Amino acid sequence: MIIGATRIKVASRNGPHALIRHVFHGTDNESIKIIQGGKYAVRAAHEDARAAGRTYSNRHFSVSPEESTTREQAHGVFASIAGEFGFNLADATIVEHHKPREGDQGYERHWHMIVPEIRRDGTTLDSRFMKPRQEKLGRLAEIRLGHPITQGKHDRAVLAAMEKENLPEAQAFAEAVRWREFGPGAGEPKAAYSANTHQILRRNGLKTPQVKAAITAAWQARSDENPLSFKGMLHACGIDLISGRRPGAWVAAVGGVEITAIHRLLRVKQVDVEAEMAKAQKRQAPAWTRQEGGYEALSPQGKERAEAAYVTFRQVYEKARGHEYPHGLHDYVQWCQKQEARKPYHERAARPETAKVPEAPAARPEPQAPKALPLPDDPAALRRIIGVPRWSERNRDPDAIAAAYQGQVNKAREKAEAQLERAEAAIERTAPSDKIADGKALGKLADIAAGLTIKLLNVVLRPLGIPITWEPSMGAARIIGQNPGNPSAHEAAHRDAEEIREKLVQMATPDAIRAKAAEVAAARQAEHDAWMDSTAPARMKLAEIEARLEAERIEAERRAKAEEARQAAALAAKERGAVEVDLPDFEPETDILRGLEI
Structure with a gap:
């Protein structure tokens, strides 16, 4: 609890x-x-x-x-x-x-x-x-x-x-x-997710329980009949497995955010995860993925295994994404077969009797980048696939990045200068100082009297060329020795001051900040361009769908206005016809009047 x-x-x-x-x-x-x-x-x-x-x-x-x-x-x-x-x-x-x-x-x-x-x-x-x-x-x-x-x-x-x-x-x-x-559970417990990870994923529209459920389902779904390995299944769902800081450790990451170590999340030994990742490099793809012709061309046994793999992958996908898998069984089978066909020859898991040695390995075409599953027609699903760019236009602007870095450097400089002031104050406080005698009223009066006497004598003796150079303190503090101070603290304060001065000297200059900002901006721009390239098909299809929907909306409005105008014209014509019928016919009466006049 x-x-x-x-x-x-x-x-x-x-x-x-x-x-x-x-x-x-x-x-x-x-x-x-x-x-x-x-x-x-x-x-x-x-x-x-x-x-x-x-x-x-x-x-x-x-x-x-x-x-x-x-x-x-x-x-x-x-x-x-x-x-x-x-x-x-x-x-x-x-x-x-x-x-x-x-x-x-x-x-x-x-x-x-x-x-x-x-x-x-x-x-x-x-x-x-x-x-x-x-x-x-x-x-x-x-x-x-x-x-x-x-x-x-x-x-x-x-x-x-x-x-x-x-x-x-x-x-x-x-x-x-x-x-x-x-016992076997010795050691201090560690949380599967940190609070920062929870908040970062939540801001990106993800939830840690879904990520954990997807990884657990993929681990349980490991099978030789599954076309995707444990790592490949999670990658297709948007969860990447990357090498951890410790040797042999694997970490789950989503959108560049490291979530947690796989063995800790699954509560298994690290060697088991490492063995599974090594096994994925040598595993053979199922037979039904090495065939061609899609789902209809498979044998009854191949269809059964393909359906089982489809159900498994759909469960993992829905646990990771939180919504239904947008593609059917036929699209999934065709995608798996295309993925297998795009593998380089040395990575294919073809059976010995069907393997063919290429005639000219040097002329073999370069492996193409794997293509995604067919894009859905639902605009909402396309928007989820597209997502949002990681870096905004301001975060890719070198001037804005340089201004942010300069602000950080200024804050660090102000903090170092304040530390230097405290160190210099400590130097003065711990340095040796003069020991001053406690002032006595009678002694001060004697000093004042002696000073006045010597000044009067100087007035008389200076013209004769015999001035008295000694001058009393005239009542000021009298130094009777020296305080040693605090030598160890004094040296430590000097060392601190030197370190702070060196730190101030080594702080980034405006030119270095601008160069670093340009480098960071270029890296972020490259990442943004990669996102634009990867989402280009989905964005183009979404633009086409939105343009078609907008055209249909405009056409519907035009037809509605035309129908409204037609109904208004019909009503006006009907009203005009009613007026003509109600008017009296004057032609016979005119003829009668003409007859009477004659």
Whole structure:
């Protein structure tokens, strides 16, 4: 059971709005149920903390169990949190979320508890050693509910706290800790993803649970009948495997962002992942990918294996992308066969009886770059394939990059100059100095009298050429020795000052900054051009579809206007016909009048 906590600052730009949006309106949840409290309580706590001039307004606890937990059991966990941190549970806002977990990892329900940082008596919630205390509450809940005991970073501190409080659960937890120290799971636990990785992927429209589910599905789908290797399957889904910093380690990366080590995410040995990557270099492609003619030309056994590979790849793709695979079985089979046909001869896994030695290896054409699957006709799917460029126009401008670098250098220079001033002050403070005698009133008066006497004598003796050169201090401080200062600190301050001066001298000049900015801009422009080239087909097709849709819209509007004009003309003609029928016929009456006149 994972119990986490964050403190919401009063001075934050979003205030409690981001917390309220996540807890009360989270779009990733199937259902949200408010058990206690509400938004008004969160806002009221924020306003009270602001009026009181406090730093924090609310504390947000999250309770995520690994196995099935009832609401009553969760309420016991809430009560233990309230007792540990010293607040009244009735003042808390509790919300239950229902969210299906990727790959059935963890229980589908979790809870959020928001507590005001200011208690009823005006004091602030205890925040000392929050993380170890949260881990202690999580371990106690797991032992009491019979859940598997999670390994934490502060296990030793948690065990010490349990033993100090004489808790009966301390013995069971001590056995678990002892087994972890000497068993196969020894070592400090490390999170699969860092918080920064979560945020970077979220800004790029990705989610870490989907990436983990896709990698797990691809690892389980390893098969000789699958046309794509473990690495190739993930690459087709947008997840790349790159060599890690440690020898033999492989790291998953998405869009240039390193996610985590594969063996740590899959919870397997590093040698197993390394063996799988080496095996992929020697594996043979399935027989149905070495044929031609698409799906219809395959044998019944080949169709069955192709369908199984298609289902497997579609599952991995949907887990990675979060939406349906946009291509059918026939397109997938043709793509796999084309990919196999484009391989160089020495990489093809042809059977011995069908292998043909090329007549002129030197004249063999260069292998072409693999082509992607047929582009879908859905504009939304095309936009997802195109994505967004990594570098904007401003981030590719050498002047803008140079200005940003210059600002960083200026900040570093100001910081170094401030450090130099402190070092020079330390030099003066620790240097040897004159020891001055304590001033006595009588001694000062004697010095003043002696000074006046000597000045008067000089007035008389100077014309005779016998001046008195000695002059008393005239009441000033008298030096009677010298203080040694602090030699070690004085030398250390001198060394610090020299290092800072050398650092200031070595700082980048404006010319060097402009050269570096031009280099970075060229690299970013090259990356942008590569993105433009790779997405050119999709962008052209999207432009054609949008142009066709726009033309159809204009034509529909034109036809609607024409139909409207035709209906208006028909109505006007009908109205004119009605007027002519209603008018009296004057011709017979005229003839009658003419007859009468005659």
